[in-house]
Amino acid sequence: MTTIGFIGLGIMGAPMAANLVRAGFEVTGFDLDQTAVDALVAAGGKGAASAPEAAAGAEIVATMVPADPQVRAVVAELADVLRPGTLFVDFSTVCPQTSQWVAETLQDKGVRVLDAPVSGGQQGAVDAVLSIMVGGEPDDFAAALPVFEAVGRTVARVGPHGAGQVVKAANQLVVGGTYGLVAEAIVLMEAAGVDATAGLDVLAGGLAGSRILELKRRGMLARDFRPGFRIDLHHKDMGIVLDAARQAEVALPLAYQVATLVQAARSQGRGGDDHSALLAVAEGLSGREAR
Known part of the structure; x- marks a missing residue:
């Protein structure tokens, strides 16, 4: 069972994390809204009191936060927590330059990185039929494919870091x-x-x-x-x-x-x-x- 730390349980992140639980992943989630964390726990996941706690020991860390500042803040918070070999998947929609910065920052720590913004809206997230456009290395994309297939229907690697954005x-x-x-x-x-x-x-x-x-x-x-x-x-x-x-x-x-x-x-x-x-x-x- 792959362990996933999921950070950002909003309109899109909450149903995505719940679908990962249904697919058999062990998911620990964090959000600034405690009710969102409680909802994930009710769906069979685990709750965390902070982003580092959600990411601690996870094989895959996923983020779904509103914009560039939040992505940069989470990465800064996790840079010294993520273990070498961890796969970091950012589902957020941000500037390509931010995704490239994330890759450069975390690769220095031995962390593998993918930018993977999604399309399909809230209902697509609920129904696990999102379209996912991924930027990053082919081997990392292949490693993340079971996660993508648990939350989406159309998935493609479209180029290097930032290409998904x-x-x-x-x-x-x-x-x-x-x-x-x-x-x-x-x-x-x-x-x-x-x-x-x-x-x-x-x-x-x-x-x-x-x-x-x-x-x-x-x-x-x-x-x-x-x-x-x-x-x-x-x-x-x-x-x-x-x-x-x-x-x-x-x-x-x-x-x-x-x-x-x-x-x-x-x-x-x-x-x-x-x-x-x-x-x-x-x-x-x-x-x-x-x-």
Whole structure:
């Protein structure tokens, strides 16, 4: 039985850690929210009072925390705790440069490192069907594959350290752009007096179909913006997209449009809402009262 220390039991981390327990791993979890730790214990895992306690003696240490500062803080806290040969897997979405820094910092300690951001939202985490894009060495990827297969459905190594984060940035660009277009489609159909429910059903079955239309169209029509993935986090991710574009010296004009829409939602006080709340932004731009 492989032992895993799992740090970060939020919207995504909690179901991922629980799925690892169900897959037969011995999981010890830590989160700043004690209720999240208690929930993992109730699911058959173990609880820890700190990140170092969760990582102590673990063969694999996984992190799923909100952003770059938290990743850097956890790595600094664990650098002298992790044993040589430990596999450190960061599921967080951060800048590629941060993932490269993590690899450089921990490899000096003899720790193997993978960046492995995920896509699929809260429901994908619950159902263990996440897409996982991995950066790092091929042998380390192979060693972590049983863990990835316990929490995801589509898993691929996409390059060296930091490469997973570049692919995740591309993913968030496509996701944000799709939400924006679905939002505008809803605004158009409703303003024209069309049955938007039937209209989106048709779109979902044709070439315009997507996972977003499949999973989120009914919630968007109902203006149910309870967070599966918050606007605040997508705002952070769009910053990563734009920074990656600058680093690669490429022009991504639509990325700037998507980033602007996400920023508008945040400026309107919707940072805690699901990213499908881009519908409210689209309604506001057309002078239609957001519901």
